[in-house]
Amino acid sequence: MREQTSILIIYTGGTIGMVQDPKSGVLKPLTFKNLYRYLPVLENFDYQFDFYTFRPLLDSSNMSPSFWIELAKVIEENYESFDGFVVLHGSDTMAYTASALSFMLENLNKPVIFTGSQLPLGMVRTDGRENFINSIEIAAASEQETPVVPEVAICFENKLYRGNRTTKFNAEHFGAFVSGNYPVLAEVGVYIRYYGDLILKPNFKKLKVHKELDENIAILKLFPGINQNIVRNTLTTPGLKAVILETFGAGNAPTVAWFLDLLKEAVENGIVLFNVTQCKGGSVDIGKYETSAELGKIGVIGGTDITTESAVTKLMYLLGCGFPKKEVERLLQVSLRGEMTV
Ligand code: ASP
DSSP: OOOOOEEEEEEOOSGGGEEEOTTTOOEEEOOGGGHHHHOGGGGGSSSEEEEEEOSSOOOGGGOOHHHHHHHHHHHHHHGGGOSEEEEEOOSTTHHHHHHHHHHHEETOOSOEEEEOOSSOTTSTTOSHHHHHHHHHHHHHOEETTEESOOSEEEEETTEEEEGGGOEEOOSSSSOOEEOTTSOOSEEESSSEEEOGGGSOOOOOOOOEEOOOOOOOEEEEEOOTTOOHHHHHHHHTOTTOOEEEEEEBTTTBOOOOHHHHHHHHHHHHTTOEEEEEESSSSSOOOTTSSHHHHHHHHHTOEEOTTOOHHHHHHHHHHHHHTTOOHHHHHHHHTSOSSSOSOO
8 A cells, every 4th residue: 555645844934824813913823733723624635744843933034044954954854754845934035945955955855845925824815825735735746656846946826936046026926936047847727737847856865964054155236336345345354255246137247446356356365256146037147248257357256047045055055065165166157956057
């Protein structure tokens, strides 16, 4: 007899787990004891569920690398016992957590599906019910005993995205996420339509969980008029190892001498500079315009179409692995988990 599919539901916090106190109207966290009250349909699934709750529950703005490490440990400890994982998480920083986990969970061969909602589960019009149920179906889906989605993904508003390709772009719409440079992995309608060619393939190797993350990085978002002191102070922050330069368009930046000199100095001081576009779609192409050619000469690394969320977490991961600068720079240009087009 086939064993029952088992899913571990990991509850970290966020709007999805909120219910409204009928008397005060205040939102308070849901406990798993009354989850079935709000989602009685869970009883109809022919899956075995188990629940893991983080204490304290966190609004996702309070998530940090130490939380990502805890989450990775929970998955590692339960990896062999479950067929798939559903992570309930606030949407605000979900793209960061999903990106981080994609790097930390090397050789992932099971689904880790993040979901949340814009309206609490305890509200009549909640989007959480649908997001949650779709995520369970996706985490449980298998073909010939192989998971259909063996990667870290985000399921929101009937779409499944590769986690490290997403950005939260809307604070009100139920469709809160965009994956500007990679198509959706699946769409939920009457059927769940999986786009198998776009989904990572399992490698059947043993899971390796990386638990060292180095936070000594910064993002320098360019804007017309950015001043010399701001750039200098950022690039000379004590302990700094890498900076994401959020550039314009196809990776362009001012060509004024003081700016280029400061970047050059930073590279000479051993800081990794990673060029990521501010655009939500399209790619950095160093050398396409005169305004990016100089960056290439200085030794700034082009991030092609990586998101800022993915760039932040990939840098923390690579620096956490303790690779020398040259190796970090090489791996930044390689797609490790499908996070960029190369
Ligand atoms: N502030 C909430 C959070 O990210 C919003 C949400 O759950 O979507 O935790």
